[in-house]
Amino acid sequence: MLELPYIVEPRPDTGLTNGKLGIWLFLASEVMLFGGLFAAYIMLRVGGPTWPVGADILNVPMATFNTVVLITSSITMVMAWAALMRRNYGTYQLYMFATVGLGLVFLTVKYFEYSHKLHDGLYPSTSTFLAIYFTLTGLHMLHVIAGMVVITYFALAGRSMFRKNPQWLTNRVEHTGLFWHFVDLVWIFLFPVLYLM
Template sequence: MSMAIPYTVEPRPDTGLNNVKIGIWLFLASEVMLFGGLFAGYIILRVGSTDWLPGSHFGLSVPLAFTNTLVLITSSVTMVMAWASLIRKDFSKYRLYMGITVLCGLGFMVIKYIEYTSKFSHGYYPSTHIFLALYFTLTGLHGIHVIAGMSYNAYLWGPGAKMWETAPEQFTNRVEASGLFWHFVDLVWIFLFPVLYLL
């Protein structure tokens, strides 16, 4: 006997939301706390430091970070367009937009790899200076989130897309939830960019 998980598609009567959406927003609330703690650490260490050095001192590349910002913003748009394509019941467009989203995530990580290897080749490690400790921790954790989001999006683009044939509304909800996570990753970068590269 199989039992269906309740409220994956239809809204719960008490909240008016399905469990997928409640679950992902609860998770994002915990993510706000996670990154909030690190941003608090950044502020404390920055305002309390007597030998603070900005990112430019360590050769952080503004053009590369600017490019990465554009890449992530573009990926956020393609993510919502992928979801909108499912609402329009246009699966081939969904595949196209989701594919571009995954490629943008990959592009972001390639640029990050170039940045990291450049720092390492100059002998800049997290232990070198407090700024670099913050830089590697914040961008490293963010990078892990990009990899996680990209992996799940790739699954939804590939094998996970089979669900579109059997349970299209549930699949659309999955894409929406994945999109919410992806936009959060974009949101964190929107703050990391000026904080680490420009200030």
């Protein structure tokens, strides 16, 4: 492999590492992906003959609980990064596992929510509201799973990276955190749009 510049130290005139710029660009494209879906939601709701109130069909308490879970997981993610900044590997690993654990809690709650709906005979094909509900939350769930995979990887395989180049690992965890916060943010939009409005 070649030595590429600005992986660990930021380029002086841009003030960015390659990875940080990369993850922000990736998030910009994610904004457009979910932006497209939210635009679709608006157009379907405005143009549709009827539109139900989300709370009549969906389980608001469960979703509220999940919102709290995800926000907490964003906090633990920041704590993990902060621990790495202090070069404290043990604490870092602990907070990483806490983040993955909270992600698991989120998925479990989501599993019960989904199976409830399917049990009641409420499928994506039942109405356009349920269709967009399943699509948006399903896509969000894929993002949660992707984030958890990456976080687990850095929690388990981080030790040798930490020994070799702690600043590099810190950068990578920061970028992973940015993605995780974005996933959290998407949920903060999804929750009121689907469940409350």
